[in-house]
Amino acid sequence: MKTSIALNQENLGLMPSNVQTPSYDRNKVTTSIVHIGVGNFHRSHEAYYTNELMERYGIMDCGICGIGLLDYDRRIYNILKDQDGLYTLVIKNLDGTRSAKIIGSLVEYIFAPENPIAVIEKMANPDIKIISLTITEGGYNLNEATGEFNFSNPVIVEDMKNPMSPKTVFGYLAQALKLRKERGIAGCTIQSCDNIQGNGDVAKKALLNYVAKAEPELQSWIEKNVSFPNAMVDRITPVTVADDIKNLQDEFLVDDQWPVVCEPFIQWVIEDNFANGRPEWEKVGAQFVKNVVPFENMKLRLLNAGHSVLGMLGALHGYKTIDEAARDEDFSIFLKAFMDEEVTPILGDLGDINLEQYKQSLIKRFQNVYIKDIIPRICLESSAKIPIFLLPTIKGQLQGDAKIARAAFVVAAWCKYNDGVDENGNSYEIVDAMSNELIRAAALSHQTPIRFLEIEAIFGKLVSDKTFVDAFLTSLEMLRSKKVKDCVKEMNSKLASK
Known part of the structure; x- marks a missing residue:
C-alpha cells in the first residue's frame, strides 16, 4: 500500500500524476490582495480564480495574504503555515468522479490576535490593491431591521477604546486606511465576497459608519480613494469532514490536514469599480458588469x-x-x-x-x-x-x-x-x-x-x-x-x- 505524501512546497514534485499542482514558481508571486476570513468558501472561489490566473497566464502579481482575525482561525492558520499556504481543492462531480487540484495562490498568512500591527501594516502596504472579505452575513454588524451600525457591540466598543489593538474588521480597516492616508499611499478596493444584497454597498456603509465615530477625519478620504464593488459569488462549498481527508489520502495519496471540497459549478459577477487596479479574473471566467x-x-x-x-x-x-x-x-x-x-x-x-x-x-x-x-x-x-x-x-x-x-x-x-x-x-x-x-x-x-x-x-x-x-x-x-x-x-x- 502506497503512503500518502504530506502537503507542503517541498513535496509538490512528489505528488501523483492525477493531482494537479502549481506549475508556476510560487517564489516569484507578489502579494497584492489581502483577504480577511480564509474559510472554505474563499479557498474554493477567489483563491481558486487567482490560482487559475497564475497557472494559465503566468500573471504573478496577484498573490493573496490571508488574515485570521478570530481566535477560531488559529487552527487554519497553523495548518496553512505547516503546508506553506498550500491546500487541495477536491471537485466532486455529479457522476461521482473527483478531481484534485493543489492551490498555490495563498502565499502569506497572518494571525491577527498574535500580531495586530503586522496586519495593519500589511493592509497599508502600497503593494496591496484589494482587501477582500468573507466575514459572513452577520459580520457587517448592521441591524437587519434598521440597517444601522451596532455601536453597542462589545468588540466595537473595545476597538474604539484601543484602536491599535483591534478585534474587528472595521477596526483593522480604519487603522490601515488611516496609515495609507498619512503616508500618501493610494487608496484600495474593499471587495466583499459575502452573500449579501449589495455586499459592496453594505461593506461601505458599515465601514463609514464606524469611521464616522472612530476616525472622523478619515471619512472623506475613504469616500474619495476607496471603492466597494458589489459582487455575486456562487459555489456550493460544504464543511470539510474526516472522510474528505481520508478519501484524499486513499484516492490521491495527498496528506492535507484541511482540504476543501466543492461542486464543479462556479460563478463570480463583479461590478467593474476598482480604485487601484485589479487582476484580470475575466480571463478565467469571472464576469465584470456595470450592474450586478x-x-x-x-x-x-x-x-x-x-x-x-x-x-x-x-x-x-x-x-x-x-x-x-x-x-x-x-x-x-x-x-x-x-x-x-x-x-x-x-x-x-x-x-x-x-x-x-x-x-x-x-x-x-x-x-x-x-x-x-x-x-x-x-x-x-x-x-x-x-x-x-x-x-x-x-x-x-x-x-x-x-x-x-x-x-x-x-x-x-x-x-x-x-x-x-x-x-x-x-x-x-x-x-x-x-x-x-x-x-x-x-x-x-x-x-x-x-x-x-x-x-x-x-x-x-x-x-x-x-x-x-x-x-x-x-x-x-x-x-x-x-x-x-x-x-x-x-x-x-x-x-x-x-
Whole structure:
C-alpha cells in the first residue's frame, strides 16, 4: 500500500500524476490582495480564480495574504503555515468522479490576535490593491431591521477604546486606511465576497459608519480613494469532514490536514469599480458588469433561499444533508414551485439569462449526493440569512399578487426549528447570534403564535401585514399538528390546484 505524501512546497514534485499542482514558481508571486476570513468558501472561489490566473497566464502579481482575525482561525492558520499556504481543492462531480487540484495562490498568512500591527501594516502596504472579505452575513454588524451600525457591540466598543489593538474588521480597516492616508499611499478596493444584497454597498456603509465615530477625519478620504464593488459569488462549498481527508489520502495519496471540497459549478459577477487596479479574473471566467443587482437577486433569492427552504424542512424531518432533502420528491416539488411561483415573478429583467435553465441546474446541484452539505451548516445564523434570502420575496409579493404561502410556510418552519428538536425527538443546537431571542420567541409562540413575528430586528413591520400574518399562522398551526412531510404534501396538492 502506497503512503500518502504530506502537503507542503517541498513535496509538490512528489505528488501523483492525477493531482494537479502549481506549475508556476510560487517564489516569484507578489502579494497584492489581502483577504480577511480564509474559510472554505474563499479557498474554493477567489483563491481558486487567482490560482487559475497564475497557472494559465503566468500573471504573478496577484498573490493573496490571508488574515485570521478570530481566535477560531488559529487552527487554519497553523495548518496553512505547516503546508506553506498550500491546500487541495477536491471537485466532486455529479457522476461521482473527483478531481484534485493543489492551490498555490495563498502565499502569506497572518494571525491577527498574535500580531495586530503586522496586519495593519500589511493592509497599508502600497503593494496591496484589494482587501477582500468573507466575514459572513452577520459580520457587517448592521441591524437587519434598521440597517444601522451596532455601536453597542462589545468588540466595537473595545476597538474604539484601543484602536491599535483591534478585534474587528472595521477596526483593522480604519487603522490601515488611516496609515495609507498619512503616508500618501493610494487608496484600495474593499471587495466583499459575502452573500449579501449589495455586499459592496453594505461593506461601505458599515465601514463609514464606524469611521464616522472612530476616525472622523478619515471619512472623506475613504469616500474619495476607496471603492466597494458589489459582487455575486456562487459555489456550493460544504464543511470539510474526516472522510474528505481520508478519501484524499486513499484516492490521491495527498496528506492535507484541511482540504476543501466543492461542486464543479462556479460563478463570480463583479461590478467593474476598482480604485487601484485589479487582476484580470475575466480571463478565467469571472464576469465584470456595470450592474450586478439582477445576478444578485437571482442567486440570493433562488440558490440561497433554496438552501434555507431545504435546510428548515429537512431539519424538521430529520434529514442530515441537503442532498437528502433535495432528493425527497415532496420537498423538491415544494422548492420548485416556490422558485417558479413566488420568486420568479418579482426578479425583474434578467437580460439574456435563461432562468428556467438556472433553476433546473439548482435542483441538480442541491441533489449532488457527493457534496453532502450538512443541514446544520445551512441553518446556522439564520437570523442573518432569512432577512436577506427569503424576506425580500415576501415583501415583493405583498406589493403585487401576494403569492406568499410557501415562503410564509418556511418562516413558520423556522419558528418550529427553534424549538430545538426534530420530529424524531432528536435535539440539535441553535447556532445563531440571536439564539436566545429566537428560542424564547419560539417557546412563547406555542401560546401566542404571533410572538415569533414580533422580533423586529428580523421581521421589521411585517407583523402588521395581515396577509403575511394569516399565512404564517395557518402554516405554524399545520406544522404543530402534523409532520412536516404531510404538511408539504398537503400544500403541494392544494396550491397546485389553484
